[in-house]
Structure formats: structure tokens, C-alpha cells
Amino acid sequence: MGFLSSILHWLSNFYDEYLGFINFIIRRWEQVLEYTANHFSLVLTVMFFSLILWISVGLLISRYEKLANTAFGIGNILFVIPSISLFGIFITIPMLGLGRTSAALALILYAMMPMVRNVYRGIKSVEWPIIEAGRGMGMSPRQILFQIQIPMAWPIIFAGIRVTVVMITGIATVATFIGERNLGRFIHHGIARESADMIIAGAVLVSVIAILLDYILGKIEDKITSPGLRKEQEQS
Amino acid sequence: MIVLDKVDKIFPGTTVPAVKQVSFQVDEGNICVFVGPSGCGKTTILRIINRLIEPTSGDIYIKGKKVSDKEVNPDHLRREIGYVIQQIGLLPHRTVEQNVALVPRLLKWPEERIKPRVKELLDMVGLDSNEVIHKYPFQLSGGMMQRVGVARALAADPPIMLMDEPFGAVDPIVRGRLQDEFLRLQKEMKKTICFVTHDINEAIKMGDHIVIMNKGELVQHGTPMEILTEPANDFVKDLIGVDREIKLLDLTRSSEIVDRNKEVLGETREKDCFISALDPVQRALETMMKNDSDIVVVRDGEKEIGTICWGDIKKLINKLSGEA
């Protein structure tokens, strides 16, 4: 019996030491729910605008090659700016200030690079003979875009969307420093109060969400890719 | 059926015309083959006909209608013209069925008309429609893909077909088979076909009419027999190559030189080498060599109509080279 009780003792020590964050989550579950909901609504807002804006830009620059270099130049600059700086710069603009608009705008800018790049790459990946055949069959430029280029580019575009969602979910945590009440707040306040449980709770929750989103989107990606394209990728 | 009148094409940024003052006519139900080295403008001509390329000057008429007019919508024009390219360009994200049904769907055919049409077409080009209809292009062999490409071009039953090296991407054995099958198909379809190749042998085999091009200019045009027997200049002679006589044998049907003497037939039956009256004389020669015989029996369907012996072939060669 002594053996068993020592195991139990060790387990409870381990729990207190490393899994205390579970207690924290259970104790503060209302706040967890609120922060999670805020987190998701921010990510959804950002993705909504990003999809409309950046897919259009991606299609535009794949047609007007000269714009592509400019777009990628801007994207690269944005990529070098740390997320916290971008948030910070937005809140000092008088019209925006602390709050969701600043957070959303900064995140939309961050979404530019992965989205635009993948739309462009996807459209460019469609080989010339296929477009030539489409034209030769009498498809209009619009039909070629919607029936050939976008469907064939879709796996690459979707991969870009997936990367963006995961990235935005992660960077959204940093928006806690400009007043967003999301999962980043547990980490933020946890550091301030030196509460390990709080930090780990925040980090684990947001990581689990990011990994879960990545996994789910990966599954969706497999589902919606035409078998004709899927097998081609596997073979090459 | 198809008329080109003094067509010029100068690509932007270049000074040398890709196509220079080309005029010719393709008669209804004929296969007209454009042949020449790469860069000679043959593909450009083909793409000018369906306006994938707009000519710099000159006019194109199809069935008497001037299609190079700005008022003619090029997309609509192309839906009336079958188009096959060497790279095939099947849509990889769509099934064989969706690929073949592409043009009928663009033309907004009712679905109940499309389904049977697709099956009919696949069977027509020698594919097992039940087996391939739901497959994706990557699941097909090169030869099968090319057949699907032809079926797709034929889908809306266009009176005109443009084919750019359609059998160029498959190995020689499959190519030969596809050529034979296509010619058989053409006998029933009677399409007006413009066919581009760099291979003079293919041109001679497929063409009712051959157009030889070099550096954007039309060098010579005529029937295969005319081209072979009366090459216009050294360029054409070089293109034809050294085995001109053998090529001529390929153009003459066995029925033209068959010896219809029934007595000869009786003597040679045990030799067991047969050819069809429609086969080229070259086939007779090949059959002789294969069976180590100097005589073959010619059949028209089931009926034996006579024989061809080595002497008959020699006589033909002498006659043809005399003409040259």
C-alpha cells in the first residue's frame, strides 16, 4: 500500500506543480469563455475582410505583373515589423486609438503576405497549355478564371488561408497590450502577477486552439481539393 | 470551307514577320496538313484561324463568312471549332466526363443530351466509356489522354477541327495506332481539318492536302503525291528526305497494282500472307519480307481479289521515279 500511496502523492505533487492551470481554467471558466469568444470574433472579423481584400489583390497582381513586385515589396516590409509595433502604431493614430479597430487593422495587414503570395503563386501554377486549351475551346477570360485558374489554384490558396488563420490566432494574443480582452490577456496578466497557472492556462488554451484550427483546416483542405489535383501532388 | 487571304502576322517587339502573305484554301471534308521546321509559322497559322492570335493584316473566311471581322466574338467562334494541342491541356481537376462535356456545357446544351454524347464520343475514340468516364486525367496513359483530347474537341460536333501536333507526345507505336484510328474516324465524320506537324511522314500519311512552310512563308502546297513527285525546291526535297520512293509506296493503295489473275492466286494461296486492298503497297512489301515470300494475296474484305508480287512493286517504283 505504501507504494501506491507514494505514487498518488507524486501524482498530486505533479498536478499542483505543473497542472495547476487546469484548476485555474475550471475556476475562471466564465472568463475563459469570454476571452475565447472575443478571440474568435476578432479572428473572424479579420479573416472576413482579409479574404475579400487579399484574394482580390492576389488576383489583380497575377493579371498585372508590374503590380506584383510592389505588392510583395510592401508585404516584405510588413513582415519585418514586429506585431507589437504595428499594434502600437495604430493606437497612436487619433481616429483609431485603443480598441478593436486598431487590432483588426493591424492583423489584416499581417494577413496580406501569406494570402496574396499564395493566391498569386496558385494562379501562376496553372500551366500554359491548360489555359491555351481553355481559350481554344472558346472559354471567355472570366470562364477561364473561374473554371480553370481559381479551381486549380484553390489548394494553394486554401493553404495560404490556413497559414493565415493560424498566424492571426497567434498574433491576436499580442493585441491584449492594446486593450483586446482575449486569451492573450491571461498571459499578459499572468506575467504581471507572476502567476504561472495563469500564464500556462493562456498559453495552453491559445496553442490548443491554434493547433486545432490548423488540424481542422487541414482536414477541410483534403476534402475540398479535387481528387484530380490531390493525386497529382502525391505523385510528383 | 476555310480561306486565308494574304495573312500577315508580325508579333509585337519583332520586325521579322512570323507569317508572311499566306493565302490558301482548305476544301470541305479534307485534311490539310501544315508541315515545316519549328518556327516556320505553322502553329501561328493554326492559331490565327481560330483567332487565338489576331493577324496583323489579311482576312480569314470560314464557309464564306469573314471571321476575322472585329464583330465576330472570338470565344463564340472557337466554340464552333474543335481544337487539339500536343500538350492536350486536359483540366486536371475535372473528370474525363467533365473534360469532354466542356464545350457542350459552354454552349448550354441540356444535360440529358450531354450524357449520352460523352459516352458516344469516348467509345468513338476507342476508349471504354464505362471505365474511364469518372477517372481524372492523371489516371490515364498518354495515349488515352490524347484520345480524350480528341473526344473533347469533337464534343459539340464542330464542322472544323484544328489539330496542333496532336499525336506528338506519345511513342511511335501508339502514334501510328492513333493516326490509323483517326483516319478511319475521319472517313465517317468528313470534318474539315487543319493539322500541324513537323514530321513529313505524318503529313504524307494524314494529309489530303499538304502545305509546306518555311520562315513564315508558304513554300509549296499540293496533294502528297504532288509534293513527293514534284518538289518545288531543295528545301522541300530536304524535308522529304532520301526515302522518297518508299514514301511513295506508302501513298499507293495495293488495289491499284493488284494482279487480278485468278490462276496466280491459286498457286500462292498456301503461302499464307494476306493484305487488305486498302493497305498501302508498303504493307505488301513488309508482309513479303516478314514471311520471306515474294508474293502476297490481296483481299477486299473476305474476298480474295488477286496477288501482288515483287515484280509488280518494282514496276511501280520505276514508274514513280520516272515521274519525279
Place this chain on the structure above:
Amino acid sequence: MDFEMERFISALIDRSPPHALVHLQLVLIPVIIAFLIAFPVAVLLTRRRFVKYTDRVMTFFNMGQTIPPLAIIAVFFPFLGLGREPALFALTIYALLPIARNTLAGLKGVPQEVKEAARGVGMSEWEMLMRVEIPLSMPVVMAGVKISVVLTSGTAALGALVGGGGMGAVIFAGIDFFRPELIVAGTLVIGAIAIILDRIITLIDYMLTPPHMKM
């Protein structure tokens, strides 16, 4: 936005330099450690005996990238305490993936016929790796290192949260006191660090690239 030029220049000249030095360490140390881990691991994963582990190991590296940077930075803090170590540790994890991914891609991109030729002239597997595969894949590997550097120099701004210092300290001060001058100054220095390191790696890459592949 009220932006005072004087304050901006003072932030850039007086306040930034010591933080910039720390920031440089926060970038260089993690990237070098990450390279020392990711590069050999990726090379091993392309050897015949270990190819079967590639997917599993890459999933692990990928996961490191999926976890939000703030979470990684923060999560080591309770165990390693306040200071440079938790930041360095977290940033190293973050820098691994681009290097590993590009090393794999680079080695796989070496044409089969080149490898056949190398085997044909009697190179051992080790010789082939050192003289053919690694030199030929260097440009792709270095591209991965560059991505890591840019990524790390941005993420390192969060290091200030756990007492790691660096330019993040300047930026966070700007946010706390609503001083755009500090934020912009901090961002510019971070951008400059990223670009300078990028140039230096380009130079190293150029020196390591076999002469015939140079443009």
C-alpha cells in the same frame, strides 16, 4: 498623431543603442543554436536510414511554429524565471522550422543525376554529402536562415515582456505612455537589424556558393 521629431531622434540615438545590442543577441544566439540543431537533424532525415522519421520530426517542428509566439515566450517564464534565458529558449524553438524545412528542401532538390555521377566517380556517402549535396543546397538553406532571422528579430520584441530586454522594451514603453516616437524608433531599429543580418547572410551565402552557381 502628435509626433515630436526631437523625442524621436533622442529615442533613436540615446535610448536605443544598448537595447539594440541586447536585441542583436536575442536574434543571433537563438538562430545559431537553432541552426546547430535543425541543420544536422534535417541532414540526418535525408539519409536513407532515417527517412522514415521525416514526417514525424517535421510535424514536431511545424507544431513549434503553430504555437503563438507570445505563448512560447511566456510559457518558459514560470520555469526559468525572469531574464534572458526564457526569451532565448522560446526564440530558439521559433527559429527551428524555417531552417529545418529549407535544409530538407535544399537537399531533396539536388538533382538525382548529379548524385548518380558523384557515386559514379567513387565518392563515399560522406564525401558526397560534404562535397556535393551540402554545397549545392546551400542557397536554399541560407534562404531558410534568413527567414528565421527576420522572424526572430520581430518575435524578439516580445522578449522584453519576460525581462529579456531588447528593443521590445522601447516599444512597450511607447505603448504604455502613448509615445509613437518610441514605437517607430524601436521598429526602425528592429527592421535595420533584420536587414543588416539578412545582407550579412547573403554575403556568407555568396562565399559558400560554388563558383559556377554564382550569378
